[in-house]
Amino acid sequence: MREYAIAAIPADGIGPEVIAAGITVLASLEKRLGDIKFNIENFDWGSDYYKKYGVMMPSDGLNQLKKFDAIYFGAVGAPDVPDHITLWGLRLPICQGFDQYANVRPTRILPGITPPLRNCGPGDLDWVIVRENSEGEYSGHGGRAHKGLPEEVGTEVAIFTRVGVTRIMRYAFKLAQARPRKFLTVVTKSNAQRHGMVMWDEIAAEVAEEFPDVTWDKMLVDAMTVRMTLNPRSLDTIVATNLHADILSDLAGALAGSLGVAPTANIDPERRYPSMFEPIHGSAFDITGKGIANPVATFWTAVQMLDHLGETDASARLMRAVERVTGAGILTPDIGGTATTKEVTEAVVDAIYSSN
Numbered sequence: 001m002r003e004y005a006i007a008a009i010p011a012d013g014i015g016p017e018v019i020a021a022g023i024t025v026l027a028s029l030e031k032r033l034g035d036i037k038f039n040i041e042n043f044d045w046g047s048d049y050y051k052k053y054g055v056m057m058p059s060d061g062l063n064q065l066k067k068f069d070a071i072y073f074g075a076v077g078a079p080d081v082p083d084h085i086t087l088w089g090l091r092l093p094i095c096q097g098f099d100q101y102a103n104v105r106p107t108r109i110l111p112g113i114t115p116p117l118r119n120c121g122p123g124d125l126d127w128v129i130v131r132e133n134s135e136g137e138y139s140g141h142g143g144r145a146h147k148g149l150p151e152e153v154g155t156e157v158a159i160f161t162r163v164g165v166t167r168i169m170r171y172a173f174k175l176a177q178a179r180p181r182k183f184l185t186v187v188t189k190s191n192a193q194r195h196g197m198v199m200w201d202e203i204a205a206e207v208a209e210e211f212p213d214v215t216w217d218k219m220l221v222d223a224m225t226v227r228m229t230l231n232p233r234s235l236d237t238i239v240a241t242n243l244h245a246d247i248l249s250d251l252a253g254a255l256a257g258s259l260g261v262a263p264t265a266n267i268d269p270e271r272r273y274p275s276m277f278e279p280i281h282g283s284a285f286d287i288t289g290k291g292i293a294n295p296v297a298t299f300w301t302a303v304q305m306l307d308h309l310g311e312t313d314a315s316a317r318l319m320r321a322v323e324r325v326t327g328a329g330i331l332t333p334d335i336g337g338t339a340t341t342k343e344v345t346e347a348v349v350d351a352i353y354s355s356n
């Protein structure tokens with residue numbers, strides 16, 4: 001029996017609904033396979049915790065999480081708590097504290113989902129976007145001088161380090177190498193930003209020498225949006241900065257048909273700490289408690305979690321089950337169906353039991 005300790009942090013809004021669905025599906029995998037066990041511990045951190053204790057998680061929170069094999073995260077954010085408290089109080093400290101520097105976002109058009117692009121269906125768009133998750137434009141450096149005065153100046157400084165760029169580049173090349181097409185696109189804006197972005201290009205070329213079997217090309221981020229839209233088949237694995245990949249992965253989610261099914265993994269590739277798996281969507285308070293939250297992104301990120309744990313048979317089974325269910329048209333309202341969270345979850349559980 002292979003056992004894994006999973007920390008579940010459902011947090012806010014629909015987070016608890018989709019994480020509960022995810023845990024149900026993991027339990028059915030356990031039963032179906034018989035040789036793996038998930039020991040799941042629940043953490044009640046988030047905005048309700050903040051309202052009681054004045055913090056989003058206890059001060060020794062990271063210490064409590066350290067011993068787990070993975071973190072299964074719901075969503076964070078509440079209408080009556082400012083974003084800088086929710087985000088900076090829970091999700092970001094985990095990403096930064098555990099040096100989860102690779103943010104990995106698979107994008108595919110699932111069966112049964114109608115994407116917005118004409119002549120683009122399942123199989124035509126199969127990407128993994130790797131987002132640098134530890135520095136760059138979101139490093140928080142900058143400031144404001146002469147605040148409120150006519151001569152006010154605001155700066156937003158992007159920090160790129162050789163260590164930071166090299167490690168994300170190496171991760172992306174390795175990932176591209178493991179995929180059938182062995183093809184990587186490196187995105188920058190090195191025509192207009194002539195320092196850190198040129199360094200990205202140079203480091204890409206250096207790291208590429210370590211991966212002679214991977215084909216790669218370079219794109220400027222503006223042209224990249226056009227290529228993603230007009231020629232999606234020409235792309236496979238993509239690596240970009242924190243800001244660029246943030247924007248491109250929203251576009252990718254929309255082109256694949258829905259943000260509501262998009263998963264993401266925050267990975268520490270060196271495995272010094274637990275990695276964190278979550279749906280891309282937020283807490284969605286407008287539908288909280290209605291039982292119609294789409295659990296597919298949370299199932300898909302469980303697929304990523306199982307892959308990370310080396311349980312590739314379980315992950316493939318779960319992905320097949322999800323695709324059977326979406327393909328059968330069992331969809332929540334956000335993607336054009338009428339099914340509830342519970343109905344989609346039960347259908348996935350059935351598909352897992354009936355799979356061979």
Ligand code: ATP
Nearest residue numbers: 077260281282283284285286287292293294295334
């Ligand atoms: P954030 O502040 O992190 O952006 P949010 O609460 O605004 O969080 P989003 O993820 O941006 O939520 O989603 C925007 C809207 O899309 C939600 O208000 C909801 O109506 C819908 N939505 C998002 N995720 C889902 C889901 N899993 N199932 C169904 N609808 C969803």
Ligand code: MG
Nearest residue numbers: 281282283284
């Ligand atoms: Mg939003």
